Amino acid sequence: MVRPRGLHLPEAHLLVDDEPVSAPVADVVTFLARCGQGLLDNGTGPYLYLPKLETGEEAAWWDDLLTRSEEALGLPPGCTRVSVLVETVQAVYQLEEILHALRHRVTGLAAGRWDYVFSHLRTYGHRPDHTLPDRDAFTMNTRFLRTYTEVIVRTCHRRGVQAIGGPIALAASGPFDESVAMTHARVHRDKAREAKQGFDGAWTLHPALVPVARAPFEDRDRLAGADATGRWRAQGEDEPQVVVDPEALRDVSALPGTATLTGMRTALRSSLTYLTGWLAGEGTAVIAGHIEDFGTVELARMQLWQWLAHETRFAEGPTMSTRLLDRVLEDEVALIRRRGAREDLLQHAVRLLRDAVVAEEPPAFLSVQAYEVLLTVSRSAGSLEGGSAA
DSSP states (O other), X not given: OBOOOOTTOEEEEEEETTEEEEHHHHHHHHHIIXXXXXXXXTTOOOEEEEOSOXXXXXXXXXXXXXXXXXXXXXXXXXXXXXXXEEOSHHHHTTHHHHHHHTTTTEEEEEEOHHHHHHHHHHHHTTSGGGOOOOXXXXXXXXXXXXXXXXXXXXXXXXXXXXXXEEEEOBOOOSSSOHHHXXXXXXXXXXXXXXXXXXXXXXXXXXGGGHHHHHHHHHHHHHHHGGGHHHHHSOOOTTSOOOOOOHHHHHOOTTOOSOOOHHHHHHHHHHHHHHHHHHHXXXXXXXXXXXXXXHHHHHHHHHHHHHHHHTTOBOTTXXXXXXXXXXXXXXXXXXXXXXXXXXXXXXXXXHHHHHHHHHOSSOOSOHHHHHHHHHHHHHHHHHHHHHHHHO
């Protein structure tokens, strides 16, 4: 299963009429051209996992891209199947339209919790009454997140596609000690909640957690008996229309926890650590027991921006300011430097992150600016290698 990049990203290494091709077009066409027929010959097929969708029109664009690609490559119509990651506030209001646009090839909708929180901040971050506490201070049982997952489940049940629970971003590596047992317990609780909600399954970022994540769903279906599929899956289009409650989706008034100076440090440290590794070619990183990706940086920098924009007072006493940001940033840079990070990449990471946090209007996606820096770093490295070889 391939996850193409989002529509906001270009592919600078593939030009048409001297312009970069859209990154997902490059990803999808390359995948289908190289692997599509081989997968079909092996009794399976090409499967895609579509990120960042916001509207039914965007879903229709994806369907048109796949239809035209199949036709151009001589693949059977509709052979490319897709699941859709629901990770934007806008998409929750158009799940029916998204499923309709992709109705000939869609298999499921998947919850993307932290990217969804990032989207919430992008959408409502300018409002002081939507200031969020530390990322780890609230769970999926909080009202705005539980409502989001309930809409996904109800829509999937009505339309007969799979509802896939949120990702497990915990790392279960090393010897089976107390920390691993605690990780397994957290995963089991989270998946038990999703199973009770009616999700059909979940996805993990670490293969060791697959049996742990699967168990609550198997237990639920075993207790339900032979009619488990009928109980947990779609009953057909005669089910009532899914109604989205905008007040519940926006309600962050009762979130537990608060913004803390510790949370600010954690956000800076994880973002800088990840960005430095990403510029060196690492797609994921294990940070404090969590498997992190670029979504970690996007959420962290938006929280930092929001706290700065609204001059949030931390639980420890200090108020978020540019001066405080720079002071803590200096401490965290020194810590990462002592751990052996490449100085040039670390400085690029610092500039990317700080510029996004102090900007009057935060960039929609930091990955766009980061990609430009990555190209600069890659070209610089290529020039150095070429000069050395010469």
